[in-house]
Amino acid sequence: MSSTERRERERAQRHQLIITAARELAEAEGWDAVTTRRLAERVEYSQPVLYSHFKGKDAIVRAVALEGFDDLGAQMRRARLAEISPKEALRALGRAYLDFAADRPALYEAMFIMPTDLAFAGTETPPALRAAFGEIVAVVGPRDGVGLYAEVFWGSLHGIAVLVHGKRMPAEHQGDRLDLLVEHFTPEAG
Amino acid sequence: MSSTERRERERAQRHQLIITAARELAEAEGWDAVTTRRLAERVEYSQPVLYSHFKGKDAIVRAVALEGFDDLGAQMRRARLAEISPKEALRALGRAYLDFAADRPALYEAMFIMPTDLAFAGTETPPALRAAFGEIVAVVGPRDGVGLYAEVFWGSLHGIAVLVHGKRMPAEHQGDRLDLLVEHFTPEAG
DNA sequence: TAGTGCGCCTAGCGTTGCTAGAATCAGGGG
DNA sequence: CCCCTGATTCTAGCAACGCTAGGCGCACTA
Numbered sequence: 001m002s003s004t005e006r007r008e009r010e011r012a013q014r015h016q017l018i019i020t021a022a023r024e025l026a027e028a029e030g031w032d033a034v035t036t037r038r039l040a041e042r043v044e045y046s047q048p049v050l051y052s053h054f055k056g057k058d059a060i061v062r063a064v065a066l067e068g069f070d071d072l073g074a075q076m077r078r079a080r081l082a083e084i085s086p087k088e089a090l091r092a093l094g095r096a097y098l099d100f101a102a103d104r105p106a107l108y109e110a111m112f113i114m115p116t117d118l119a120f121a122g123t124e125t126p127p128a129l130r131a132a133f134g135e136i137v138a139v140v141g142p143r144d145g146v147g148l149y150a151e152v153f154w155g156s157l158h159g160i161a162v163l164v165h166g167k168r169m170p171a172e173h174q175g176d177r178l179d180l181l182v183e184h185f186t187p188e189a190g
Numbered sequence: 191m192s193s194t195e196r197r198e199r200e201r202a203q204r205h206q207l208i209i210t211a212a213r214e215l216a217e218a219e220g221w222d223a224v225t226t227r228r229l230a231e232r233v234e235y236s237q238p239v240l241y242s243h244f245k246g247k248d249a250i251v252r253a254v255a256l257e258g259f260d261d262l263g264a265q266m267r268r269a270r271l272a273e274i275s276p277k278e279a280l281r282a283l284g285r286a287y288l289d290f291a292a293d294r295p296a297l298y299e300a301m302f303i304m305p306t307d308l309a310f311a312g313t314e315t316p317p318a319l320r321a322a323f324g325e326i327v328a329v330v331g332p333r334d335g336v337g338l339y340a341e342v343f344w345g346s347l348h349g350i351a352v353l354v355h356g357k358r359m360p361a362e363h364q365g366d367r368l369d370l371l372v373e374h375f376t377p378e379a380g
Numbered sequence: 381t382a383g384t385g386c387g388c389c390t391a392g393c394g395t396t397g398c399t400a401g402a403a404t405c406a407g408g409g410g
Numbered sequence: 411c412c413c414c415t416g417a418t419t420c421t422a423g424c425a426a427c428g429c430t431a432g433g434c435g436c437a438c439t440a
Contacts, residue, residue: 112356112358115356116356116357116358120357120358121359121360148363148366151350152350152367152370152371154349154359155359156349158349159345159346159348159350160341160342160345162348162352163348166302166303166305166306167310168302168306168310168311169310169311170311173341176338177338177342180338180339180342181342184374184375
């Protein structure tokens with residue numbers, strides 16, 4: 001059954017190809033440009049092939065988002081581990097988060113803005129999401145049982161990131177905003 | 191030219207009718223349900239009439255959003271003026287903001303989530319937006335020249351509101367999150 | 381080599397935002 | 411009183427969207 005294996009391998013490659021193409025197209029021209037037709041053209045297959053891999057366009061976006069959580073988690077982890085003091089670690093993680101949102105806006109959009117049915121805080125939550133949130137918990141400090149501080153710190157970062165991204169808040173002073181947040185959320189100083 | 195006046199009056203009424211219908215339809219069934227066809231049917235005119243009032247669908251959404259800022263501004267103002275102490279005023283305004291987002295999700299979406307070309311912080315910023323932001327500045331205290339504290343407080347509120355709305359953060363504990371924010375942003379204590 | 385089944389593509393459905401051109405209606409002049 | 415003029419509204423249709431049915435062709439099995 002070697003041919004079957006090869007087929008499955010090729011199929012998996014194409015699966016990944018679709019996800020990558022969708023992300024690249026979104027990052028280059030925005031999600032509005034990611035239509036099933038253009039995406040199919042880009043992977044050099046016809047439209048229906050997409051539907052043999054994914055239930056629909058939403059599922060493709062979800063797959064792109066899911067990969068993004070690995071990246072974001074790793075980026076935050078690297079940032080916080082590079083610092084010694086809790087305060088500096090917090091600032092580094094916050095900067096990493098905001099940089100991620102600013103540098104890869106389309107990916108960030110798929111992860112945190114577009115409608116999704118990814119389970120975010122439940123038993124079905126994918127490991128990548130859990131790990132990414134865990135980085136925030138680690139740096140904020142699990143001062144309470146439910147991670148309230150981590151939630152609010154995350155929410156604050158997300159808020160300013162998304163308002164800047166939507167041009168509802170000036171892009172300048174983002175560093176100052178982060179400093180202000182860090183000042184308030186530094187562990188112990190609570 | 192009385193007939194002309196009447197015509198203009200009727201036209202203005204219809205203009206408002208379209209905005210109201212769009213908002214109601216969005217609040218009842220979500221913005222996806224607000225198609226130009228359904229909206230036209232609802233106002234009992236044909237589709238092209240919409241385009242004689244608005245440049246396109248985006249312009250209708252923008253008009254709905256603009257009205258929302260009056261509501262939100264008033265709601266925040268009422269809340270903060272009902273309290274004496276700065277801390278309680280801050281909490282009341284925050285609660286008003288979060289309640290607005292939770293109670294009128296479609297309207298909130300049009301104001302703060304959907305793509306828009308409304309000028310948010312510039313010379314062209316509509317008075318309603320300016321006034322609403324002014325309420326936040328008033329309650330946070332303009333501790334710096336550029337309203338950094340107000341921006342970050344607003345961003346934090348927006349972040350948790352929108353993450354809960356998108357089911358990316360549990361809906362519970364929203365009150366606790368607000369308390370935590372208020373604790374950190376209370377004037378003087380800063 | 382003939383049969384068989386899977387995989388891919390062509391074609392098309394219903395819906396979207398938006399627009400061109402026909403039709404209709406109100407108001408004013410002969 | 412009637413017809414003409416101009417504005418206003420509607421019918422019809424375009425291109426693009428997400429998605430799907432059905433048939434064709436190729437690769438593998440026997």
